[in-house]
Amino acid sequence: MPELPEVETIRQTLKQLTIGKTIQTVDIYWPKIIQEPDDYHHFIDLIKNQTIHDIRRKGKFLLFDLNQHVLVSHLRMEGKYGVYPQREELMAHTHVVFHFTDGTDLRYRDVRKLGTMHLQERGTELTKKPLLLVAQDPLEADFSLQTFQKKVQKSERNIKNILLDQSVIAGLGNIYVDETLFMAGIHPLTKGLSVTDEQVIQIVEASVATLKDAVKQGGTTIRSYVNSQGQIGMFQQKLNVYGQNDKACRKCEDTIMKIKVNGRGTHYCPSCQPI
């Protein structure tokens, strides 16, 4: 499942493969992925003849800078981009194909069809959904510890749920929230209200360390993630708690537990992360 490190890895590989290419036309096989404009035919009309000038990232969203528009793309659980020669047969679960003028395709595949695309006028993308409420991610140079701290400490929700909320802190998903809380030594059910100032700093430092390390490793491959050149990530070998239930904790050898928190599988070490 692509979280910040996977999206960043995809962004970097995709940039090398698509910058400067011009979209001739688009084939859409699952229109529900196109969220804006409402009519996907309009999406096709608008995007034709535009060139990809840059690819940015905001939290877990990819932003393709075109001539007049920005394509805001979210991969959700299993979305993948790849660049192929046009003569190559479409793989299963291919839902959107951008045909470039140079004879190659940018293809979007998504087994569960949960990904989304919004085509918005350049310069307006941060002022409307879906990016409007997306907070800073902890790798941003000007990440505001103060803003984050206020949002955490005024909430009655548990910290696991708070860290998954992209309007509080962007980029973390289920894997990296569990890893961050392990590194910070905080139990996932701890209420935001009772998180101390010191713990807030520990959470941010742990998230930065975890995310930076995961980016360096090319992301985490749990089920199906590959970058845009088909390579898997390596960070799964460094996971301390996610998917490690019933195994011995690497720090203290106690048994890693798995519980459900707000419907999400949640992994923690009862000794390293006391309630």
Add this chain to the structure above:
DNA sequence: GCGTCTTCCTGTAAGC
């Protein structure tokens, strides 16, 4: 305003 629940989706694994 805030927090929780449901919905969207399908491949995989577990259970019978």
Add this chain to the structure above:
DNA sequence: TGCTTACAGGAAGACG
């Protein structure tokens, strides 16, 4: 063996 069911989970919208 073959069928059914539970599960995986990010984000938006509905609801209390």
